[in-house]
Amino acid sequence: MVRVDCSGTDCLVQVRNLDKKYYRGNEVIDVLRGLNLDVSAGEFVAFMGPSGSGKTTLLNLIGGLDTPTSGTVTVGGEEINDLSGRRLTSWRARHVGFIFQMYNLIPVLTAYQNVQLPLLLTGLSKAERDRHVHTALELVGLADRAKHYPGQLSGGEEQRVAIARAIVADPTLLLCDEPTGDLDRETGDEIIEILHRLSKEHEKTVLMVTHDPLAAEKADSQLHLEKGLLVEAERRGEIS
Amino acid sequence: MKYLHLILRNLTRKKLRAVLTIGSFMVALFLFGMLVTIDSSLSGGLDVASANRLVIRNKVSLIMPLPISYAERMRQMEGIEEVTHFVWFGGVYQDAKNFFANYTIEPETVRRVYPEYLIPDEQWDTFLEDRQAALVGKDLAKRFGWKVGDRVPLEGTIWQGVWEFNVRGIYDVSTKDLPTSDFWFHYDYLEEQRPFLKGTTGWYTVRVTDPSMSADVAGAIDERFANSPYETKTETERAFIAGFVNQMGNIRLLMISIGSVVFFTLLLVTGNTMAISVRERFGEIAVMKTVGFSDGSVLGLIIAESFTIAALGSVIGLGLAKLVTLGGDPTGGILQVFYLGFDDMALGFGLSLVVGIAAGLIPGLNAMRLRIVDALRRV
Numbered sequence: 001m002v003r004v005d006c007s008g009t010d011c012l013v014q015v016r017n018l019d020k021k022y023y024r025g026n027e028v029i030d031v032l033r034g035l036n037l038d039v040s041a042g043e044f045v046a047f048m049g050p051s052g053s054g055k056t057t058l059l060n061l062i063g064g065l066d067t068p069t070s071g072t073v074t075v076g077g078e079e080i081n082d083l084s085g086r087r088l089t090s091w092r093a094r095h096v097g098f099i100f101q102m103y104n105l106i107p108v109l110t111a112y113q114n115v116q117l118p119l120l121l122t123g124l125s126k127a128e129r130d131r132h133v134h135t136a137l138e139l140v141g142l143a144d145r146a147k148h149y150p151g152q153l154s155g156g157e158e159q160r161v162a163i164a165r166a167i168v169a170d171p172t173l174l175l176c177d178e179p180t181g182d183l184d185r186e187t188g189d190e191i192i193e194i195l196h197r198l199s200k201e202h203e204k205t206v207l208m209v210t211h212d213p214l215a216a217e218k219a220d221s222q223l224h225l226e227k228g229l230l231v232e233a234e235r236r237g238e239i240s
Numbered sequence: 241m242k243y244l245h246l247i248l249r250n251l252t253r254k255k256l257r258a259v260l261t262i263g264s265f266m267v268a269l270f271l272f273g274m275l276v277t278i279d280s281s282l283s284g285g286l287d288v289a290s291a292n293r294l295v296i297r298n299k300v301s302l303i304m305p306l307p308i309s310y311a312e313r314m315r316q317m318e319g320i321e322e323v324t325h326f327v328w329f330g331g332v333y334q335d336a337k338n339f340f341a342n343y344t345i346e347p348e349t350v351r352r353v354y355p356e357y358l359i360p361d362e363q364w365d366t367f368l369e370d371r372q373a374a375l376v377g378k379d380l381a382k383r384f385g386w387k388v389g390d391r392v393p394l395e396g397t398i399w400q401g402v403w404e405f406n407v408r409g410i411y412d413v414s415t416k417d418l419p420t421s422d423f424w425f426h427y428d429y430l431e432e433q434r435p436f437l438k439g440t441t442g443w444y445t446v447r448v449t450d451p452s453m454s455a456d457v458a459g460a461i462d463e464r465f466a467n468s469p470y471e472t473k474t475e476t477e478r479a480f481i482a483g484f485v486n487q488m489g490n491i492r493l494l495m496i497s498i499g500s501v502v503f504f505t506l507l508l509v510t511g512n513t514m515a516i517s518v519r520e521r522f523g524e525i526a527v528m529k530t531v532g533f534s535d536g537s538v539l540g541l542i543i544a545e546s547f548t549i550a551a552l553g554s555v556i557g558l559g560l561a562k563l564v565t566l567g568g569d570p571t572g573g574i575l576q577v578f579y580l581g582f583d584d585m586a587l588g589f590g591l592s593l594v595v596g597i598a599a600g601l602i603p604g605l606n607a608m609r610l611r612i613v614d615a616l617r618r619v
Contacts, residue, residue, distance in 0.1 A: 063530075065613050113245065120243065
């Protein structure tokens with residue numbers, strides 16, 4: 001069942017009949033069960049639901065970090081399930097930016113070097129990489145902290161560096177797994193504000209997993225998962 | 241080069257561990273440098289042994305003499321260009337611990353058989369004019385501070401008494417593998433003064449006209465003196481030197497055994513270190529894969545890391561070994577050519593890089609196979 005549908009040409013992400021099972025010995029765990037979903041380009045979608053409902057698994061499958069048991073994930077017209085490991089890696093580098101709850105910065109690299117990481121895989125010259133990194137850091141308001149190591153930054157600043165790293169290669173899709181989960185309210189709001197701005201001003205499609213209803217409120221749509229199924233959808237403006 | 245900072249940063253994240261691992265390579269390669277130096281010193285002449293020289297000794301033993309008359313008889317044989325001979329003197333300078341090789345030479349012929357030894361003509365001329373003259377290698381002269389004109393007494397161990405010599409020249413060599421720590425003097429001086437073994441010499445060296453005929457010439461010499469009181473054993477210079485070295489046991493096998501154990505241990509130590517280091521970074525490796533690093537590039541980065549450790553450690557270790565060898569023979573004459581060649585250094589460097597790559601391979605393959613979602617779940 002399609003819980004959020006968009007008109008064909010505008011649709012960036014299409015998920016069809018998505019199943020994901022995990023096997024623990026003889027036990028089969030159905031994490032996602034025939035999930036369908038459409039997300040328009042430039043939309044900011046929040047996924048909510050209890051732990052174990054399949055939110056992160058859905059995000060991983062859309063981002064090509066994991067493979068479904070059955071069903072398809074199509075992003076920008078490309079069915080990513082069909083891509084080989086190498087092509088999937090390359091696709092991910094070009095089209096997807098990831099933001100994690102624990103920031104996952106590399107502690108021995110400066111903010112600048114962390115943000116630069118995805119660009120090392122491109123053919124960009126050092127000057128071009130430099131320009132992209134500074135643009136990304138400026139966008140998250142951390143241009144003056146480029147030479148600082150993660151250990152010298154606050155949690156909020158670390159998450160902003162992680163956002164800069166996610167957007168530096170100019171991906172179409174941003175996947176955020178509880179980006180405010182480790183932050184206080186005020187800092188969390190700043191992060192959500194940045195994501196909102198990226199969606200509205202820079203036309204990034206943002207899919208965010210969160211437990212925080214206040215954070216989810218800032219999204220265009222809130223989708224609720226339970227036991228691997230979408231059980232409720234609130235499209236801002238349609239349901240009030 | 242754009243990955244260099246990443247490699248260096250990962251390498252130095254645990255400084256003590258990095259220093260200890262690099263130190264393991266350093267110690268191993270220093271040991272390797274010393275072992276190959278000792279090995280090449282003991283088998284020193286092998287590399288420069290000429291294919292057109294044969295050595296003739298008494299068939300019973302090297303310490304048994306041969307008649308001096310054999311020189312002329314060999315000179316008349318077909319295929320022999322020149323003949324020279326030597327007698328081991330075994331003299332001691334001041335103290336028995338001041339060991340160096342000292343033996344007689346036959347001035348008329350020695351330079352034609354051994355053109356590798358370089359002696360200034362004016363020194364050679366004064367050597368010929370003085371029956372008590374001696375020629376000393378430049379390292380030996382340096383060791384005892386001798387210079388041309390010095391008078392040097394040697395205490396005879398075979399022929400008792402104090403033998404006086406005048407240093408008339410200091411020789412050098414045209415190839416680094418030959419020793420410059422020997423002491424030469426006139427055969428005639430010994431022959432006149434010694435009370436026994438007169439009319440004999442220690443061993444002969446002949447220069448053959450055609451190296452491809454060496455085996456035939458050697459056979460002919462031994463046949464010529466067969467069934468005489470002084471039967472000969474003729475062999476190539478290389479075989480002669482190898483036999484001399486083998487008297488001390490199979491040194492090379494011992495060296496190779498020690499070297500192999502050292503390198504294998506190094507592989508285990510470095511492999512274990514790399515495995516721990518990579519395991520600690522599974523989360524970061526997962527993030528790198530997430531942002532687009534391929535399995536191959538992750539493997540490459542880890543191997544590059546262990547490669548860098550190996551390269552740094554081996555350069556320092558080999559550099560130290562080279563420095564030590566530049567100080568010359570530490571044994572006072574037993575290891576005459578104490579020299580670490582660049583070819584041996586390159587071999588050590590190459591071996592350590594192979595160990596470095598091998599050590600990074602298994603942790604690298606594990607990182608390569610790492611599933612992103614599994615690793616992220618652990619973070």
